Amino acid sequence: MTIFSRFKSAARILLKGEPKNKNRKLIPAITPEEVDEIKQFFPRDKFFILGHARSGTTLLMRLARLHPEVHCNYQAHFFTRKPLLKSLVDSAEIEEWLTRKSNRWNHGRDLSPLILRASADFIMERDAAREGKSIV
Numbered sequence: 001m002t003i004f005s006r007f008k009s010a011a012r013i014l015l016k017g018e019p020k021n022k023n024r025k026l027i028p029a030i031t032p033e034e035v036d037e038i039k040q041f042f043p044r045d046k047f048f049i050l051g052h053a054r055s056g057t058t059l060l061m062r063l064a065r066l067h068p069e070v071h072c073n074y075q076a077h078f079f080t081r082k083p084l085l086k087s088l089v090d091s092a093e094i095e096e097w098l099t100r101k102s103n104r105w106n107h108g109r110d111l112s113p114l115i116l117r118a119s120a121d122f123i124m125e126r127d128a129a130r131e132g133k134s135i136v
Helices: 004-018 034-043 056-067 092-099 112-133
Strands: none
Touching: 034 112, 092 112
8 A cells, every 4th residue: 555545545534434334244242151151162361451552551561471371462463453353254155154044053143253252262372372371
């Protein structure tokens, strides 16, 4: 993307707002029961450090990494930058397959939120296991 097209895109967003994708539907929230089920497969405790740019989150992350049980990976832009983690389940074919009533293994429920959660947990826990850490 050239610098001119980036400025043009930024100006369009500032003047008209973020373009809305009409085809994209919201992914439903995970229920507390589903969270408990996921924790059976991905049992490591997790925490997140959130903050505005230039607010000290990198320093806090580096301090957390000094703890012998904590694996605090670098800024996880995988979860927020394009292609979004949501793109794993954001297609008509995947949605149709996940919500198909004939799928008896999921009882016709949309499993998108569980797939996204399991993907994120797998990525984080795999890195922690490689480092021999118990908290992600």
